[in-house]
Amino acid sequence: NAGVTQTPKFQVLKTGQSMTLQCAQDMNHEYMSWYRQDPGMGLRLIHYSVGAGITDQGEVPNGYNVSRSTTEDFPLRLLSAAPSQTSVYFCASRSKVTGRADTQYFGPGTRLTVL
Amino acid sequence: EDKVVQSPLSLVVHEGDTVTLNCSYEVTNFRSLLWYKQEKKAPTFLFMLTSSGIEKKSGRLSSILDKKELFSILNITATQTGDSAIYLCAASSGGSNYKLTFGKGTLLTVNP
Numbered sequence: 599n600a601g602v603t604q605t606p607k608f609q610v611l612k613t614g615q616s617m618t619l620q621c622a623q624d625m626n627h628e629y630m631s632w633y634r635q636d637p638g639m640g641l642r643l644i645h646y647s648v649g650a651g652i653t654d655q656g657e658v659p660n661g662y663n664v665s666r667s668t669t670e671d672f673p674l675r676l677l678s679a680a681p682s683q684t685s686v687y688f689c690a691s692r693s694k695v696t697g698r699a700d701t702q703y704f705g706p707g708t709r710l711t712v713l
Numbered sequence: 714e715d716k717v718v719q720s721p722l723s724l725v726v727h728e729g730d731t732v733t734l735n736c737s738y739e740v741t742n743f744r745s746l747l748w749y750k751q752e753k754k755a756p757t758f759l760f761m762l763t764s765s766g767i768e769k770k771s772g773r774l775s776s777i778l779d780k781k782e783l784f785s786i787l788n789i790t791a792t793q794t795g796d797s798a799i800y801l802c803a804a805s806s807g808g809s810n811y812k813l814t815f816g817k818g819t820l821l822t823v824n825p
Contacts, residue, residue, distance in 0.1 A: 631813075638722070640801060640817040641756070688755060701747070702813060704755035 600624050602705035604689050610711045611679040619674040619708050621689030628694040630672040631656070631702070632664065634685040641688065647672055648694075679712045686710070715740040717804050719816035727824050730792050734819045736802030737784040740812075746778050746785045749801040751818070756801055759787070792823045 605620045623630065631646040633656075643656030647666040661683060663675040672691075676683060689705040720735045738746065745763045749756035760769045762778035762785060769776050773792075778785045789796055799818040806812045 633815075638817060640717075640719075641803075641815040643812070643814075701758055701761060704757075706755050 602689055602691050602703050604687075604705035604708050606708060607706065608709050610713065611676070612713055613680060615679050617676050617679065619676075619687055619689075619710070621672045621674065621705060622670050623672075623689075623691040623703070624670065625691060625693070625703070626669060627691035627703075628669070630666065630689065630691045632662070632672070632674045633688045633690065634658065634683075635688060635707075636685050644674065644687075676710075679710075681712045684710060684712045715804070715806060715812065715814040717802055717814050717816035719800075719802050719819050721819060722817060723820040723822070725822045725824065726792055728793060730823075731788065731790045732792060732821060734787040734789075734800050734802075734821070735784065736786070736816055738802075738804040738814075739783060740804045740806045740814055742806045743780070744805045747803045747805065747813070748776055748785070748787050749803065751799040751801060752797075759800075789821075792821075794823050794825055797821060797823045 602623045628649050632644040633641040635641050642658050644658055644662050645656055645664040647653045650666050650669050653664050653666055666672050687708045690702045692702045717738045726732055745761050747761050748759040750759055760776045765780040773790045776787045799820050801818045802816045803813050
């Protein structure tokens, strides 16, 4: 059981470039989320998904797109990178089974720098 | 708007001290309060609290929830340098649009 995996671990982009952060989980979790973490800001929700084919915006969605074609994968796309998107990105998943639904599992994170 | 506020934002103590971290919340359809520890990588789960007044304990860490006053505390006794981390508090809200709202975290530094 690999849990939640993210690639890449580190990435440097130039302003205007696009890229996709990959996230996969092998726990058959229905819910998946993307967060960004900036110093002193805690974790802020970018987008989330409650199942394959269903996504919704979180607190800070601008500049990011997501899709959920399978239960396992939830990629995050940066359409045109900006320096304000320099951050650490965490993917997370959780079950919707009652009694286990509140515990969220996090991936190891992707540290993104936009120059 | 859902809100979770943690205090203090940072704290420096000496090994052996006892610390109390605070978390207050205002969320719609509150379900549970969660504590995470983050040490330079992904947050790791510590506790989930759903009922008022029932203490959860794991070694030197303990936590309690007050649903009437809408807050939780995380206590760490006999602190060690390995306790140095960011401690995150999050409130989950129920309904079909489950949501987890995080506080900004408390940075705890334990000096030898």
